[in-house]
Amino acid sequence: MMATARRxxxxxxxxWQPLLYAYCALVFAxxxxxxxxxxxxxxxxxxxxxxxxPGFSLRWYARYLNDPIWIDATVRSFKVGLVxxxxxxxxxxxxxxxxVRGRYPGRAIIDRLSIAPLIVPxxxxxxxxxxxxxxxxxxxxxxxxxxxxxxxxxPYVVLIVVAALKxxxxxxxxxxxxxxxxxxxxxxxVTLPQIRPALVSAAFxxxxxxxxxxxxxxxxxxxxxxxxxxxxxxxxxxIDPTIAAVSVLQIVLVAIALGLASRFGAxxxxxx
Amino acid sequence: xxxxxxxxxxxxALSLVGVVKQYDRxxxxxxxxLEVRSGELLTxxxxxxxxxxxxLKCVAGFEIPEAGTVELGGRDITELAPNRRDIGMVFQNYAxxxxxxxxxxxxxxxxxxxxxxxxxxxxVQAILALxxxxxxxxRLPRQLSGGQQQRVxxxxxxxxxxxxxxxxxxxxxxxxxxxxxMQLEVRRLQQxxxxxxxxxxxxxxxxxxISDRIAVMDLGVIEQLGGPRDVYARPVNRFVADFxxxxxxxxxxxxxxxxxxxxxxxxxIALPEIRKPGEEVGLLIRPERLELRPPAPGEDASFAGxxxxxxxxxxxxxxxxxxxxxxxxxxRRPFGQPPVFDVGQRVQARWSADDVHxxxx
Numbered sequence: 001m002m003a004t005a006r007r008x009x010x011x012x013x014x015x016w017q018p019l020l021y022a023y024c025a026l027v028f029a030x031x032x033x034x035x036x037x038x039x040x041x042x043x044x045x046x047x048x049x050x051x052x053x054p055g056f057s058l059r060w061y062a063r064y065l066n067d068p069i070w071i072d073a074t075v076r077s078f079k080v081g082l083v084x085x086x087x088x089x090x091x092x093x094x095x096x097x098x099x100v101r102g103r104y105p106g107r108a109i110i111d112r113l114s115i116a117p118l119i120v121p122x123x124x125x126x127x128x129x130x131x132x133x134x135x136x137x138x139x140x141x142x143x144x145x146x147x148x149x150x151x152x153x154x155p156y157v158v159l160i161v162v163a164a165l166k167x168x169x170x171x172x173x174x175x176x177x178x179x180x181x182x183x184x185x186x187x188x189x190v191t192l193p194q195i196r197p198a199l200v201s202a203a204f205x206x207x208x209x210x211x212x213x214x215x216x217x218x219x220x221x222x223x224x225x226x227x228x229x230x231x232x233x234x235x236x237x238x239i240d241p242t243i244a245a246v247s248v249l250q251i252v253l254v255a256i257a258l259g260l261a262s263r264f265g266a267x268x269x270x271x272x
Numbered sequence: 273x274x275x276x277x278x279x280x281x282x283x284x285a286l287s288l289v290g291v292v293k294q295y296d297r298x299x300x301x302x303x304x305x306l307e308v309r310s311g312e313l314l315t316x317x318x319x320x321x322x323x324x325x326x327x328l329k330c331v332a333g334f335e336i337p338e339a340g341t342v343e344l345g346g347r348d349i350t351e352l353a354p355n356r357r358d359i360g361m362v363f364q365n366y367a368x369x370x371x372x373x374x375x376x377x378x379x380x381x382x383x384x385x386x387x388x389x390x391x392x393x394x395x396v397q398a399i400l401a402l403x404x405x406x407x408x409x410x411r412l413p414r415q416l417s418g419g420q421q422q423r424v425x426x427x428x429x430x431x432x433x434x435x436x437x438x439x440x441x442x443x444x445x446x447x448x449x450x451x452x453x454m455q456l457e458v459r460r461l462q463q464x465x466x467x468x469x470x471x472x473x474x475x476x477x478x479x480x481x482i483s484d485r486i487a488v489m490d491l492g493v494i495e496q497l498g499g500p501r502d503v504y505a506r507p508v509n510r511f512v513a514d515f516x517x518x519x520x521x522x523x524x525x526x527x528x529x530x531x532x533x534x535x536x537x538x539x540x541i542a543l544p545e546i547r548k549p550g551e552e553v554g555l556l557i558r559p560e561r562l563e564l565r566p567p568a569p570g571e572d573a574s575f576a577g578x579x580x581x582x583x584x585x586x587x588x589x590x591x592x593x594x595x596x597x598x599x600x601x602x603x604r605r606p607f608g609q610p611p612v613f614d615v616g617q618r619v620q621a622r623w624s625a626d627d628v629h630x631x632x633x
Contacts (some may be wrong), residue, residue: 171367177354178361180382193371
């Protein structure tokens with residue numbers, strides 16, 4: 001997240017400059033064009049997906065906001081995302097501490113296992129948790145999805161927090177303990193405030209991953225649809241620009257969350 | 273701070289007995305014994321890997337030794353948690369909390385002890401004044417110079433009136449001039465507060481300047497414990513003789529009479545005291561105790577030679593003299609004091625018999 005400005009050698013040939021700009025513009029267009037198209041279509045007056053749209057209207061936003069099924073799915077996705085993020089951030093941070101600071105046999109194995117959810121195909125994982133939760137009669141409730149998501153997004157938290165802890169000077173924790181703080185006190189007062197940017201990034205990434213996740217939610221949700229599941233159904237059955245409107249709202253949400261994350265995640269503030 | 277009861281000097285404040293610490297397969301401490309007297313500044317001096325930092329960590333509580341005991345003020349603290357030891361420590365890179373102001377850093381120990389807020393403010397202000405930083409309270413550590421950060425670290429370690437102060441190579445990051453100034457400042461502060469202090473360094477010059485006593489460490493044991501003059505003038509073995517100061521250490525065998533020793537080159541040197549006949553010894557002559565003269569007829573030719581190198585060091589000249597019989601001698605002479613020699617000139621090395629010190633080889 002922290003970009004270091006690197007000075008380029010000054011004597012670079014000027015003839016390549018326009019080519020570089022053109023290349024950058026191309027990459028930028030490639031990344032943003034889909035979003036632009038979706039945004040334009042979401043304001044379409046047509047009742048099917050067509051580009052360019054024949055006219056302008058807000059009817060698809062109204063359709064989304066007035067449909068209790070859409071709103072239900074959105075609220076459920078928020079609940080799932082927040083609970084999954086809370087669980088994975090807490091557990092992932094604890095695990096990261098153990099992996100970086102711990103000296104015990106089997107640590108290397110746990111280290112590898114902690115990122116297993118990234119490697120196991122989500123289809124395989126979904127079928128496995130479906131079997132487990134079905135036997136416990138827990139299919140079709142959102143906390144089940146949240147639990148499954150928490151495992152699914154744990155690696156992001158572990159990877160980010162481990163990286164942050166590795167660059168953190170343990171002497172600071174020792175200093176705090178030498179000054180009379182308990183181990184927990186030292187971590188709460190000295191370590192966590194300083195790795196806060198990493199914690200915020202980790203939580204943000206975890207939330208977005210859960211909010212956007214389809215496969216697990218499809219298996220475990222039953223009638224309890226999350227937003228991605230509802231969008232998927234919409235594409236399968238109706239294909240109207242509501243989906244474009246929802247996408248735009250989702251993008252705006254992510255942008256806001258990203259803004260908040262960089263606002264509260266960046267740097268450290270003085271404590272008086 | 274001045275109201276602090278001065279501890280009785282001479283009493284043992286801290287004692288380590290047979291402390292052993294193992295890392296994987298490396299034995300960092302091989303039964304270290306040490307007694308630190310109340311109110312003194314004791315330096316643990318040794319090369320990197322000698323175990324001095326491990327020893328300090330065992331005292332601070334960041335490492336638990338496998339064997340042996342650590343006692344502070346008569347209390348066994350060998351396995352006590354660091355936060356219950358009542359020891360102030362200054363870390364190598366200060367380990368200041370970068371997200372806290374100077375005031376918050378210094379007040380940390382008082383806050384975790386739940387001292388009332390008004391008292392914290394007074395005590396922090398008092399100790400900051402003592403280290404000359406009363407105006408810097410609102411700054412963050414990164415807004416301070418190296419020397420100022422060092423003072424904050426010192427204030428933070430002293431504010432809760434600990435029974436013992438540990439300094440882990442605290443001057444390493446400072447440039448030479450500042451380092452010398454801080455050494456004297458720390459020493460003055462330590463004496464004023466009368467706080468028992470252990471200071472760890474690999475810099476023998478620093479150790480000589482600052483210490484009441486020096487413990488020279490090598491390979492996990494303490495080789496010699498004594499005052500700065502003692503370890504410099506009367507090292508107990510080759511390692512100490514070589515590690516502290518510059519030295520000429522010549523291998524020799526004690527004669528049958530025991531009052532002289534014969535060098536490998538065949539030359540004989542008188543000993544200041546009687547040694548065991550036939551013993552293998554190292555003869556130590558410090559470079560500043562040697563004198564150079566133009567060779568004169570009738571002198572002992574075994575210490576005649578040629579100047580191989582001259583280095584100008586400001587206040588002294590350092591000569592490397594290659595003796596005719598093979599070995600080389602380092603000689604330091606005050607600058608501006610004749611006679612002065614150039615590379616290639618013939619010289620005769622001389623010393624007084626008292627300046628020879630024999631150590632076990």
